[in-house]
Amino acid sequence: MKKQIILRLAPLLLLPGLVGCGSLAAPVEAVLSTPLKTDSAITVPASNPPANAPVVVSQNDSLAAFEGTLEEIYTRVNPSVVSIQVTQKTQVSSMSQFPGLPQFPGLPFFFGQPQSPQSQQPQAPQEFYQHGAGSGFVWDKEGHIITNNHVVENADKIDVTFTDDTVASAEVVGTDPDSDLAVLKVDLPASQLQPVAMGDSTQTKVGQLAVAIGNPFGLENTMTVGFVSALGRILPVSSNSNATTPNSGASYTIPDIIQTDAPINPGNSGGILVNDQGQVIGVTAAIESPVRASAGVGFAIPAAIVNKVVPNLIETGHFDHPWLGLSGVTLYPELADAMSLDSGQHGALVVEVVPDGPADKAGLHGSDRQVKIEDQQVRVGGDVVVAIDKQPVKSFDDLVTYLAQATEVDQTVTLTVLRQGKEETIKVTLAARPKSGIEAVQADLRTNKPQLGIEGVTVTPEIANSMGLPADQQGVLVERIQIGSPADKAHLNGSYKSAFINGQFMPVGGDVITSVDGKPVNTIQDLQSALQQTKSGQAVTVTVLRGGEQVDLQVTFNDAP
Numbered sequence: 001m002k003k004q005i006i007l008r009l010a011p012l013l014l015l016p017g018l019v020g021c022g023s024l025a026a027p028v029e030a031v032l033s034t035p036l037k038t039d040s041a042i043t044v045p046a047s048n049p050p051a052n053a054p055v056v057v058s059q060n061d062s063l064a065a066f067e068g069t070l071e072e073i074y075t076r077v078n079p080s081v082v083s084i085q086v087t088q089k090t091q092v093s094s095m096s097q098f099p100g101l102p103q104f105p106g107l108p109f110f111f112g113q114p115q116s117p118q119s120q121q122p123q124a125p126q127e128f129y130q131h132g133a134g135s136g137f138v139w140d141k142e143g144h145i146i147t148n149n150h151v152v153e154n155a156d157k158i159d160v161t162f163t164d165d166t167v168a169s170a171e172v173v174g175t176d177p178d179s180d181l182a183v184l185k186v187d188l189p190a191s192q193l194q195p196v197a198m199g200d201s202t203q204t205k206v207g208q209l210a211v212a213i214g215n216p217f218g219l220e221n222t223m224t225v226g227f228v229s230a231l232g233r234i235l236p237v238s239s240n241s242n243a244t245t246p247n248s249g250a251s252y253t254i255p256d257i258i259q260t261d262a263p264i265n266p267g268n269s270g271g272i273l274v275n276d277q278g279q280v281i282g283v284t285a286a287i288e289s290p291v292r293a294s295a296g297v298g299f300a301i302p303a304a305i306v307n308k309v310v311p312n313l314i315e316t317g318h319f320d321h322p323w324l325g326l327s328g329v330t331l332y333p334e335l336a337d338a339m340s341l342d343s344g345q346h347g348a349l350v351v352e353v354v355p356d357g358p359a360d361k362a363g364l365h366g367s368d369r370q371v372k373i374e375d376q377q378v379r380v381g382g383d384v385v386v387a388i389d390k391q392p393v394k395s396f397d398d399l400v401t402y403l404a405q406a407t408e409v410d411q412t413v414t415l416t417v418l419r420q421g422k423e424e425t426i427k428v429t430l431a432a433r434p435k436s437g438i439e440a441v442q443a444d445l446r447t448n449k450p451q452l453g454i455e456g457v458t459v460t461p462e463i464a465n466s467m468g469l470p471a472d473q474q475g476v477l478v479e480r481i482q483i484g485s486p487a488d489k490a491h492l493n494g495s496y497k498s499a500f501i502n503g504q505f506m507p508v509g510g511d512v513i514t515s516v517d518g519k520p521v522n523t524i525q526d527l528q529s530a531l532q533q534t535k536s537g538q539a540v541t542v543t544v545l546r547g548g549e550q551v552d553l554q555v556t557f558n559d560a561p
Helices: 059-080 095-100 303-316 333-338 358-362 396-406 461-466 524-532
Strands: 005-008 081-092 126-138 144-147 157-161 167-176 181-186 209-214 222-237 252-260 272-274 280-289 298-302 326-330 348-353 369-373 376-380 384-388 412-419 422-429 454-458 476-481 497-501 504-508 512-516 539-546 549-556
Touching (some): 059 209, 059 222, 081 144, 181 303, 209 252, 209 280, 222 298, 252 280, 252 303, 252 396, 333 376, 348 358, 348 396, 348 497, 358 422, 454 524, 461 497, 461 504, 476 504, 476 524
Antiparallel strands (some): 005 280, 081 126, 126 144, 144 181, 157 167, 167 181, 252 298, 272 280, 280 298, 369 376, 384 412, 412 422, 454 476, 512 539
16 A cells, blocks of 8 residues: 655745735625536527526536636635745755755755765855745735744745735744644735635535635646535644654644645645635645645645634734643444444543543543454553533544634533443533643664664653652653564553653653663663664563563564564
8 A cells, every 4th residue: 555645735945936915805706507517518499488497508608607706716816825935044064964954844945056075074064045935825904924834834034925026024923833823924004915705614515616726836826626525634733844644743633624626735835725705714734645746635724723723823922722631542343342332332532641631630531451453452441432512422533623613721511421331421621732742752762673663761750750650760661562563472561641741741651671681771772782682583581660560571573674
């Protein structure tokens, strides 16, 4: 199976004369009176038809009406769309460092003409500029411009180009990485600023017309046409905006994403998706594609989220997302069976409860044991959320979507849960989502040598305390285990809950490796040294602390994949 990529669409290469902005006047009237047909044209008879005869429109008339609608949308909406050019400074000491330079998300950048290396002598640090381009749109007459956060993240200089070729310097007013939205501001007269008309994305239906306007590949004023192809998608929010795949360590997700087949490409990020009335129903943000270009699956952040987040960014520079303080998965038949529930039971299984978070304070239970389902260890036993404020929860995505659309920080919600098969009602007062996701500085212990197959971190006093261990406990905490690895086959346990340590959430609760074949393992470096001495087929004894008790496990190494 080819690997698919969810690609943040932002920048590409900086080309002259990228796109513009403007306004939306009265909504465009829908002029399609009959569906387009592929057979022969239907014509009105030459003789006078009966008074009650239906009005019949030819195929050519329908096509002309459709084209007229698109022309009107473009004429009215395109002046509201702008091109955004971003510049980031960076210093390198030699040209050999170029491959490792940080890049804006999406595609590579041109750095100018690199010098041919005449010698291998060290060079003084040199300053270079990385350039990228994205899209945006005019929000109001005060000069606020909306785009994706990943378009302007870490930019040192931002310029906005309008359709009349006016170029204005922009300042960042506020950003919200968790919704991938950012607000810029330009200093221009109100007469030059023509805001978009925002639509109601909650009324959007699959099959409706979808028109994208932006700057794909730096080509200004580009309109593409398609349809709304799906609703209710989930888009991962990565802690690292350079990540392009859905499994790149994302801690949160953007719910209720609109999917469209209207072609969108790198450079479209921050542009708009409008309906047949010329109203914005979404902000184009990502595509799923094996080729880093349009493959007919594009994603737009819904207008409902934009309307909720942007005013807060303008007023305060940030947005507080309501937060339950738990992570979970959608219940599926095999998982339900493992919990002695009906195989047709729907809901969201609570896997982890963040210590001292809203869910923890309300007494929700996370999963406390593991079972094997199709050769994979999965966690079970936690509460299953089946409703929130009496709204059915059939999947974990339903829970996320309701929190995003219908709740605020400090609001109290009522969760209906199944606990050991019995229904209970629990009230939870939502808090503001922490700024740090569930992430930690980790060491990947997979090498070109025979490998153990884990990711881990040296135990610190803070980690030990969060796990109820002595403050001077030493060892390596197992955070994640590679499926099918020697560690997995030896039944090592990875971390299954989170703790707030040094300003960020990190996974804890897994096995703590304390020795290999009797040799103490106090740090990641000790474990790496021990692994370097192993050979394929060799068996070693790995001693771990599990639940405060010492356990010896036999691990047989195999060749590195």
